[in-house]
Amino acid sequence: GQQLNQSPQSMFIQEGEDVSMNCTSSSIFNTWLWYKQDPGEGPVLLIALYKAGELTSNGRLTAQFGITRKDSFLNISASIPSDVGIYFCAGQLPGKLIFGQGTTLQVKP
Amino acid sequence: EPEVTQTPSHQVTQMGQEVILRCVPISNHLYFYWYRQILGQKVEFLVSFYNNEISEKSEIFDDQFSVERPDGSNFTLKIRSTKLEDSAMYFCASTGTVFEVYGYTFGSGTRLTVV
Numbered sequence A: 001g002q003q004l005n006q007s008p009q010s011m012f013i014q015e016g017e018d019v020s021m022n023c024t025s026s027s028i029f030n031t032w033l034w035y036k037q038d039p040g041e042g043p044v045l046l047i048a049l050y051k052a053g054e055l056t057s058n059g060r061l062t063a064q065f066g067i068t069r070k071d072s073f074l075n076i077s078a079s080i081p082s083d084v085g086i087y088f089c090a091g092q093l094p095g096k097l098i099f100g101q102g103t104t105l106q107v108k109p
Numbered sequence B: 001e002p003e004v005t006q007t008p009s010h011q012v013t014q015m016g017q018e019v020i021l022r023c024v025p026i027s028n029h030l031y032f033y034w035y036r037q038i039l040g041q042k043v044e045f046l047v048s049f050y051n052n053e054i055s056e057k058s059e060i061f062d063d064q065f066s067v068e069r070p071d072g073s074n075f076t077l078k079i080r081s082t083k084l085e086d087s088a089m090y091f092c093a094s095t096g097t098v099f100e101v102y103g104y105t106f107g108s109g110t111r112l113t114v115v
Helices: none
Strands: A004-007 A010-014 A019-025 A031-037 A044-049 A055-058 A061-065 A071-076 A085-093 A096-099 A103-108 B005-007 B010-013 B019-024 B031-037 B043-050 B053-057 B065-068 B075-079 B088-095 B110-114
Touching: A004 A085, A010 A019, A019 A085, A019 A103, A031 A061, A031 A071, A044 A055, A044 A061, A044 A071, A071 A085, A096 B043, B005 B088, B010 B019, B019 B031, B019 B088, B019 B110, B043 B065, B043 B075, B075 B088
Parallel strands: A010 A103, B010 B110
Antiparallel strands: A004 A019, A019 A071, A031 A044, A031 A085, A055 A061, A061 A071, A085 A096, A085 A103, B005 B019, B019 B075, B031 B043, B031 B088, B043 B053, B065 B075, B088 B110
16 A cells, blocks of 8 residues: 655754755656644644645745655744644545654753 | 544453443544554554445454444444464544545554453
């Protein structure tokens, strides 16, 4: 089945630093998503990517959909303590989402 | 903003017991989903439900699992005879259409602990 490989598994950074994480897949997805999950909560959508090569921003977050439709990266600029959480990439198929393993981000004030 | 509501937030059950997890999807949504997240692992698709039928289910969703929409508002996941490995967070989600992205709303989850 489809699998998404996400890296790094975890990151521990200083407040103010920029962060980058990426995701690759063996399969093509037409829509690629980035979610954030806070402890004890469900995933919340951050950014959705629809077109190969698309670069999309949402505040301090920027994500790009790879030209091959098999990869994506998410950048967070000038990190703040509330960026702490688990970030998941996900590929959308009709009616369901396939998630990556997640990147756990910790930010030191 | 419309929410997907799940109850209970935490359920502890003995191995072999039946458990029902409840969800109230967003009122005008038509597609309903259950996902599972074992502690420290990724979120995994279990099942999708539309028009009172299962649309798709994963390999995880075996005969011990069932879903139901008993009335116009609730969507339930039943595990007939729980196993230790069923311990996980279970998330309900709903959408208006099968291709919807921004409206794909997850609940806060039910943490199921099987002892």
